[in-house]
Amino acid sequence: MKYYLTTPIYYTNAAPHIGHAYTTIAADTIKRMKRMQGYDVVLTTGTDEHGQKIERAALAAGKTPQAYTDVIAEEFQRQWQILGLSVDRFQRTTSKSHAAVVQDLFRRCVERGHVYKGHYSGQYCVFDELYVNDAKPGDPCPECGRPTETVTEENYFFRLSSFRERLLALYDAQPDFILPETRRNEVLSFLKQGLQDLSISRTTIKWGIAVPEEQNHVFYVWFDALSTYMSAVAGEKIHGENLWPADLHLIGKEIVRFHAIYWPAFLMAADLPLPKRIFAHGWLLFENDKMSKSRGNIVRATPIHKVLGTDALRYFLMREVVFGQDGSFSYDALVGRYNSDLANGLGNLASRTLAMINQYREGKIPSSDGDQQIAHTMTECTALALEAFERFDFSKALEVIWLMIGVVDKYIVERAPWKLAKAGEDQSKLLDETLYTAAEALRIITALLIPVIPESAAKIWSQLGCKHSTDDVRIAELNWGHCRAGQALGSVIGVFPRADAKAAIEKMKALEDEELARQQALLGKTKAPEAKAAADGSSQITIDDFSKVDLRVGVVKDAAPIKGADKLLHLHVDIGEEQPRSIVAGIAVSYKPEELIGRKVVIVANLAPRKLRGVESQGMIVAASREGDIPVLASFLEDVPIGARLK
Ligand code: MSP
Numbered sequence: 001m002k003y004y005l006t007t008p009i010y011y012t013n014a015a016p017h018i019g020h021a022y023t024t025i026a027a028d029t030i031k032r033m034k035r036m037q038g039y040d041v042v043l044t045t046g047t048d049e050h051g052q053k054i055e056r057a058a059l060a061a062g063k064t065p066q067a068y069t070d071v072i073a074e075e076f077q078r079q080w081q082i083l084g085l086s087v088d089r090f091q092r093t094t095s096k097s098h099a100a101v102v103q104d105l106f107r108r109c110v111e112r113g114h115v116y117k118g119h120y121s122g123q124y125c126v127f128d129e130l131y132v133n134d135a136k137p138g139d140p141c142p143e144c145g146r147p148t149e150t151v152t153e154e155n156y157f158f159r160l161s162s163f164r165e166r167l168l169a170l171y172d173a174q175p176d177f178i179l180p181e182t183r184r185n186e187v188l189s190f191l192k193q194g195l196q197d198l199s200i201s202r203t204t205i206k207w208g209i210a211v212p213e214e215q216n217h218v219f220y221v222w223f224d225a226l227s228t229y230m231s232a233v234a235g236e237k238i239h240g241e242n243l244w245p246a247d248l249h250l251i252g253k254e255i256v257r258f259h260a261i262y263w264p265a266f267l268m269a270a271d272l273p274l275p276k277r278i279f280a281h282g283w284l285l286f287e288n289d290k291m292s293k294s295r296g297n298i299v300r301a302t303p304i305h306k307v308l309g310t311d312a313l314r315y316f317l318m319r320e321v322v323f324g325q326d327g328s329f330s331y332d333a334l335v336g337r338y339n340s341d342l343a344n345g346l347g348n349l350a351s352r353t354l355a356m357i358n359q360y361r362e363g364k365i366p367s368s369d370g371d372q373q374i375a376h377t378m379t380e381c382t383a384l385a386l387e388a389f390e391r392f393d394f395s396k397a398l399e400v401i402w403l404m405i406g407v408v409d410k411y412i413v414e415r416a417p418w419k420l421a422k423a424g425e426d427q428s429k430l431l432d433e434t435l436y437t438a439a440e441a442l443r444i445i446t447a448l449l450i451p452v453i454p455e456s457a458a459k460i461w462s463q464l465g466c467k468h469s470t471d472d473v474r475i476a477e478l479n480w481g482h483c484r485a486g487q488a489l490g491s492v493i494g495v496f497p498r499a500d501a502k503a504a505i506e507k508m509k510a511l512e513d514e515e516l517a518r519q520q521a522l523l524g525k526t527k528a529p530e531a532k533a534a535a536d537g538s539s540q541i542t543i544d545d546f547s548k549v550d551l552r553v554g555v556v557k558d559a560a561p562i563k564g565a566d567k568l569l570h571l572h573v574d575i576g577e578e579q580p581r582s583i584v585a586g587i588a589v590s591y592k593p594e595e596l597i598g599r600k601v602v603i604v605a606n607l608a609p610r611k612l613r614g615v616e617s618q619g620m621i622v623a624a625s626r627e628g629d630i631p632v633l634a635s636f637l638e639d640v641p642i643g644a645r646l647k
Pocket of ligand 1: 012
């Protein structure tokens with residue numbers, strides 16, 4: 001049976017980092033797990049190379065979009081090779097085979113009456129490549145908080161509004177279509193607000209796939225990008241079974257809407273089979289902070305691979321972060337887990353077990369059925385771990401596997417084989433049983449770990465004298481009793497040498513700097529597009545225009561996050577009026593609510609009030625953008641009274 005899973009296709013506006021590696025590693029882990037279950041698994045990934053965001057990034061780097069994306073697409077492929085990820089297809093949206101699939105999807109939607117020509121006049125967020133239908137000029141994007149841009153153009157529209165009921169029926173019939181539950185609820189509440197038709201072509205940009213029989217329409221980048229999941233395996237079958245539909249789309253939580261609403265609606269419209277499941281994981285943060293270029297806290301995977309090995313990173317990500325929730329990366333935690341769980345835990349169990357078999361039984365697995373109590377515990381724990389893997393609850397599965405390691409460690413200490421060996425012939429049978437039990441338990445533990453730490457598991461596997469490749473291990477081999485009597489161990493070498501934390505971290509940080517410099521040289525220096533627009537003087541205003549804007553100094557009285565909107569904060573700002581103003585600001589990526597209380601800020605006080613995420617905003621807070629569109633609040637060096645007007 002086939003199992004087809006995908007990662008998102010990553011934008012080629014920036015080089016790969018640990019966040020992209022997180023999804024792709026998780027996908028690779030699932031692939032290996034499904035392979036163990038006997039599926040013929042295909043994993044695809046790729047790059048999302050069209051659209052306004054990439055067009056601008058290329059322009060800022062002084063390159064053509066094609067030249068720019070060629071470099072970054074190659075970086076992504078190189079990254080997956082370095083990390084040894086078992087990707088079957090790498091699909092680029094600039095490939096010919098892909099364009100044909102996008103155009104075909106469009107034709108099918110047109111033929112079935114789900115597309116019409118119209119005009120879009122409204123706001124657009126280039127960062128998220130998202131139409132923000134209910135926003136007004138100057139409003140921040142509800143997803144990322146960056147300013148939206150006004151777009152007025154002729155488009156093809158997709159009748160998304162008419163798919164609301166069918167989508168609800170889909171989620172109802174398949175409650176696990178969107179996982180985890182929190183994301184499903186988010187989508188349901190989004191649908192409850194109703195759906196508007198969606199523009200699926202653009203006429204004011206050129207960098208995209210041409211709409212058939214049109215002069216100047218290119219496809220909206222999400223219509224193009226989502227189709228990759230089909231184009232990557234177009235027409236392919238495994239043992240007579242079509243690869244499409246996908247069994248799983250693995251994505252980050254910020255792109256759920258595109259996958260759970262737009263994508264199934266496009267497919268329904270085209271009369272094509274729907275993917276079976278969407279799993280949206282959480283965000284990987286750096287020391288609990290969002291990773292961003294301007295904060296200089298983006299972590300890349302290659303330095304970690306070079307210093308501790310890819311398995312250290314894989315283990316850390318799958319163990320430390322509860323899949324589906326946000327989690328934090330730090331070098332300290334990485335090295336800490338490496339030393340405690342891998343070097344001291346698994347590594348130690350492997351080396352002591354194998355060393356004792358070498359010492360007391362000349363490197364051959366003794367004949368025994370093993371301790372039945374331990375056999376029972378291993379069987380029970382294996383079932384629990386497999387069940388957790390099946391739910392993609394990797395951290396739980398690993399917790400159970402480390403519990404198994406603890407059980408075997410304790411058993412070895414209690415049996416004290418070194419004493420049994422001294423007791424000679426009398427205790428020989430018990431020593432056989434003890435060594436067999438430790439080896440067999442280690443074999444099962446190692447087999448369970450193949451999906452998560454494939455390289456290290458393969459090493460322990462062959463040290464145990466197991467001859468077949470770990471790629472060929474199947475679930476049935478997790479049963480007790482597969483170690484053969486007389487099985488000769490391979491040569492035993494420590495798999496996880498202990499790391500000197502300070503030296504390892506310094507080395508990773510130094511390599512990180514080198515990697516950053518290498519990537520920057522590849523991409524060329526970037527210039528902020530806003531700076532260019534201001535410099536050419538194309539948008540001058542008069543003093544009268546300016547005086548229409550009522551800018552006031554205020555002080556933040558309180559601040560709180562807004563549920564379901566990662567980028568937004570809800571503030572109350574006192575500008576000397578009877579009541580403080582309620583203001584929604586897209587500044588959560590830069591400021592924690594508690595940092596803002598008592599801070600003086602500048603607000604646009606005469607902006608018409610409007611609702612964002614159900615909260616009324618009676619003005620706008622003034623901020624500049626650093627590289628990467630990270631907001632920085634306008635402030636004063638000297639003290640200024642509350643309510644003072646800026647002119
Ligand atoms: N091109 C779109 C996806 C199109 S899929 C048809 C896109 N690209 S992206 O480059 O921004 O990649 C986003 C994805 O990368 C996330 O959904 C997630 O899978 C992964 N991540 C990037 N940074 C991440 C973190 N810091 N943490 C977790 N995942 C991250 O969106």
